[in-house]
Amino acid sequence: xxxxxxxxxLLTSMLxxxxxxxxxxxxxxxxxxxxxxxxxxxxxxDKGCRLTFVVNNNLGADLSKxxxxxxxxxxxxVVDRLxxxxxxxxxxxxxxxxxxxxAGTECSRISRVLINSATECTGTGVEPNACIRKLKTGTKxxxxxxx
Numbered sequence: 275x276x277x278x279x280x281x282x283x284l285l286t287s288m289l290x291x292x293x294x295x296x297x298x299x300x301x302x303x304x305x306x307x308x309x310x311x312x313x314x315x316x317x318x319x320d321k322g323c324r325l326t327f328v329v330n331n332n333l334g335a336d337l338s339k340x341x342x343x344x345x346x347x348x349x350x351x352v353v354d355r356l357x358x359x360x361x362x363x364x365x366x367x368x369x370x371x372x373x374x375x376x377a378g379t380e381c382s383r384i385s386r387v388l389i390n391s392a393t394e395c396t397g398t399g400v401e402p403n404a405c406i407r408k409l410k411t412g413t414k415x416x417x418x419x420x421x
Contacts, residue, residue, distance in 0.1 A: 310411075313412070392405035
């Protein structure tokens with residue numbers, strides 16, 4: 275009987291410890307608010323280079339305006355140009371595809387695109403610096419892309 279009692283105590287202790295860990299595990303799986311910006315394509319166009327971005331607003335609130343100043347680096351790693359890309363409205367929970375034609379720019383000469391700053395980040399209940407602080411970047415191109 276003592277062996278059975280010891281086994282039950284051990285089993286009860288293990289169950290209690292695993293249940294105590296459930297809230298921490300559940301919190302880890304909760305999505306972290308983020309604004310995801312992916313450089314999806316860079317293609318030559320009649321005007322120059324067309325950059326295609328896929329944006330996903332998971333900040334938990336609509337953005338009435340989001341714009342970013344970017345720096346374009348040439349193949350030598352030298353900043354070639356600064357420009358602002360206006361993504362306009364970004365509804366919460368929505369994925370949006372946006373294209374920008376960069377006049378006079380050859381795609382093959384772009385080695386890196388750097389997000390320099392968020393020039394606009396407005397929306398009800400959105401902190402002005404949320405667009406840059408909670409920005410996650412990625413690329414599907416051979417061009418380096420990030421903050």
